[in-house]
Amino acid sequence: xxxxxxxxxxxxxxxxxxxxxxxxxxxxxxxxxxxxxxxxxxxxxxxxxxxx
Numbered sequence: 001x002x003x004x005x006x007x008x009x010x011x012x013x014x015x016x017x018x019x020x021x022x023x024x025x026x027x028x029x030x031x032x033x034x035x036x037x038x039x040x041x042x043x044x045x046x047x048x049x050x051x052x
């Protein structure tokens with residue numbers, strides 16, 4: 001029984017922490033452009049001059 005008194009608050013704190021992190025990622029627009037990274041990988045950058 002004493003173990004539950006420790007584990008339940010820890011589980012609630014971890015759950016709240018993950019929820020706060022997820023809401024922060026939504027607020028900072030982390031999920032706005034999901035296809036952009038996939039298309040940037042395929043871009044060759046041939047039309048741009050090489051910077052030296």
